[in-house]
């Protein structure tokens with residue numbers, strides 16, 4: 001990871017002048033009944049306790065799809081089937097400039113196991129869990145558009 005590291009509290013910050021975009025692979029697991037999986041960010045990470053879609057940073061030499069397959073095994077213990085790239089969203093956080101590659105996934109094998117002490121919840125609109133990570137909010141809006149859902153997509 002290149003970028004300027006700035007000591008800040010208990011965690012270094014990625015970014016600074018000329019900060020590099022961090023590619024992130026994000027999995028939107030959708031069940032047959034339309035429910036989608038949200039997970040909470042584990043303790044020790046930025047935005048701990050916020051709800052998001054599972055995924056993580058793309059490592060050097062990996063494609064988004066490869067990163068997604070690896071992250072979902074590592075984080076939630078499932079092996080995913082076909083990956084359907086959906087939308088890309090750029091979010092400028094104080095801690096990083098991220099490029100979120102949201103991919104829909106309809107098939108997976110294995111039981112859900114939260115390997116990082118997260119919580120998980122199958123959700124429909126409006127989502128019940130909160131707080132929702134800022135980078136997750138647009139996805140809820142895309143779902144609302146797709147599903148003809150009117151009203152607030154989440155609390156807060």
Ligand SMILES: Nc1nc2c([nH]c(=O)n2[C@@H]2O[C@H](COP(=O)(O)OP(=O)(O)OP(=O)(O)O)[C@@H](O)[C@H]2O)c(=O)[nH]1
Pocket residue numbers: 024025026045046047052053054055056057058091093096098100133134135136
């Ligand atoms: N996984 C995930 N990350 C998201 C979402 N929305 C969003 O803004 N992000 C941001 O994308 C980045 C993903 O990094 P991460 O911390 O989950 O990645 P990672 O598992 O590789 O973690 P690590 O390398 O810090 O241990 C974070 O800055 C996170 O705030 C989302 O829906 N899912």
